[in-house]
Amino acid sequence: MHRIVLSLIAILFAATSIYANESDPKPDITEFTLDNGLRLVVIPDRRAPVVTHMAWYKVGSADDPQGSSGLAHFFEHLMFKGTSNYPPGEFSSAVSAIGGQENAFTSWDYTAYYQKVSPSALPDMMKYEADRMQNLTVTEEVFLPERDVILEERSGRVDRSPGAILGEFSRAALHVNHPYSIPIIGWEHEIAKLKMEDALAFYKRWYQPWNVIVVVAGDVDPQETLKMAKETYGKLVATEEPIERKWTSSPRHVVAQTLEYKDERVTQPSWQRAFLVPSYTIAEEGEAEALDILSAIMGGSATSRFQQEIVLEQGLATSAGAYYQGSSRDMTSFGFYGTPRGDTKLEDLASAIEAQVDKLLEEGVSQEELDRAREAYLKTIIYSQDSQVTLARIFGSVLTIGGSVEDFTSWPERLRKVTVEDVNKVARKYLDRNRSITSRLLPKEG
């Protein structure tokens, strides 16, 4: 289920528009912390009699023990396998019986579980969710077949996808000596060796009340929600002391790397270049916002430079864009990508993108361009804020990676403060070709 996470950035932008105008009322978000350390965030959304209940664990694949990649993601499966109190399937049946939805997702930074149900079912959801935080039944009979399921899942997602195969190695190159170098689902040879004991130790270490943020968005009252949470989550007693997440970090990149993967299944070649940049969580003031605007100017919309110049004017690409994965707990990536049109050579498309980047570094961006990109960016947002699940996801992810509600609500204001100089400065600081990771996906010849 982890692919969902990859589009979180888009979602994150998408939902921001609820605060895009400074005159708009801020949402009346309420935060609580229970005695056992569990945090509860209630986001009112009374448009419909629906509630989204999410449990966010501050543990993700970057916390996989060395050599045991895939363990965090493994819980996306195990958490649906029943507990000492409820048999496998009972929780899921309770959700589907009332027409609800449920899902789970894992990123490098977190693991989350959620249900979207009618408000009257919320106490039950909390009961089940709190229960499986501590009472999961994991036996060899459950664990070993699930490991095969996950290997098959990996095979389908990675081995059958040339782009994903290349992506794993590109990621490893960008995040050298950092746990973000590891695939969320795990390296195949390490998944195959995961042991039940490893899973149990991981569960005991991280599935603790002090490591959870429960987000409730919907047609609910904060105080009543708190009362429910106290009666369910509040009764949990931590069995381990809180610990700090410790990750290794990358040395400063000083080498340009190019990765090329050829596969007979590739029908559409593609080109990508990534740069290691700070995320919102760790960036110096204003830099992350400037990187966001920069990505919008270069490749974020129909009026972006790439779209105008490379796709429309030069006709070299069917698509070309830029991205900034700002929502991350540690160093992250800023990148450019493109897919050549027709017989265009990958090198020619790459040269066109490089020429645009060179021009950016030499001439910078204009005020007009910045304003237009920022407005387009905020407009895009307005049209995609309708989902309650999205709303809950935004707050869950922001809080889990170390941000605050205020960090998020003040974001549009901070975006408005970005100047031409800010954008040009981050471009020149971070977009150094001699420190970039380039990925080339090509069909295999003959």
Add this chain to the structure above:
Amino acid sequence: MHRIVLSLIAILFAATSIYANESDPKPDITEFTLDNGLRLVVIPDRRAPVVTHMAWYKVGSADDPQGSSGLAHFFEHLMFKGTSNYPPGEFSSAVSAIGGQENAFTSWDYTAYYQKVSPSALPDMMKYEADRMQNLTVTEEVFLPERDVILEERSGRVDRSPGAILGEFSRAALHVNHPYSIPIIGWEHEIAKLKMEDALAFYKRWYQPWNVIVVVAGDVDPQETLKMAKETYGKLVATEEPIERKWTSSPRHVVAQTLEYKDERVTQPSWQRAFLVPSYTIAEEGEAEALDILSAIMGGSATSRFQQEIVLEQGLATSAGAYYQGSSRDMTSFGFYGTPRGDTKLEDLASAIEAQVDKLLEEGVSQEELDRAREAYLKTIIYSQDSQVTLARIFGSVLTIGGSVEDFTSWPERLRKVTVEDVNKVARKYLDRNRSITSRLLPKEG
């Protein structure tokens, strides 16, 4: 001191010639294991009244705890800092007072300490060496300044050497998800954070009698040497149980990677391509021997293909060669390299090397060529076997990475069994450009 290790392969080859003719007497090597698990290997060498005494620890930089790279190498420094029984400098003074020599070296696989002295000093050497295995004095006053010394050492070796800077990233790419990806001396930002407590825990974990192989080469009697060892090393009691060294392993390479580093200090560009291949320790029968012969045919001597074709005939390179780092505990590298002559472009030299490799893969090698390369290889060996320290190093390294005395003494015979088919088979199996790591070192323009 770890650079020494990089030339071990050459030394290893060099000393083999003592058994190059099957009719030669095998050396009368004696092995003992003390009750505490310490192994003792005695190699008679009565050419001069000299003895080389080496302590080989089965721990190296690949055993550095995650995020604490440089710890194994740190002991190369700490082990000279005095113990609870002898003040700093006393051991070294004892060596120099009798005109002896001492040194130490760290690789990914091991750490070793040695002295070359007169035979009468051997009991004292054992006394001091055994003492510092368990009684090292490590205080903040010793540790912190030494950390600065090591950072300065790193600065001199890596930061001031463009080739070394590129080499670190190339190595990380080749050994993705494996501890061989880590520099022996450590990543700068991790060395800077090493703590005395980490060093003490590492010392307690690995500096134990069961983790040591003592190699004594020289004008000594095996039984007398054993008696001395019992009276010194034999009195040590392990304070930790033996444990297995656990390393992560790389996923199978399926992506071609090119790394490029430009630095204004580069006066001589260079090109290198590495392939991940099995070492002698883990290779299937005959494969490592075939890889050795292959490297000799392609680039090991004056009659090699690269030398004849690229250096002499085409005049494209001042040097071009091939290497196989067979002496390693886990997956290792086979590679090609070259330095362009005069104004030759790096790409043109790369193309010439690639053309030679393509020809090899298409046409294979001939019996005549194999015989000539093998003989040249064995001859080179004969002229460089004179060092007692080298002899001791060979056995120390072979035994430390998991080989046996017999593995080593039978090596020339195994090399003689290599066939044309064996060589062609390993070439085609491992030298796949689409899974290689290419490094380009270039001067920085303008």
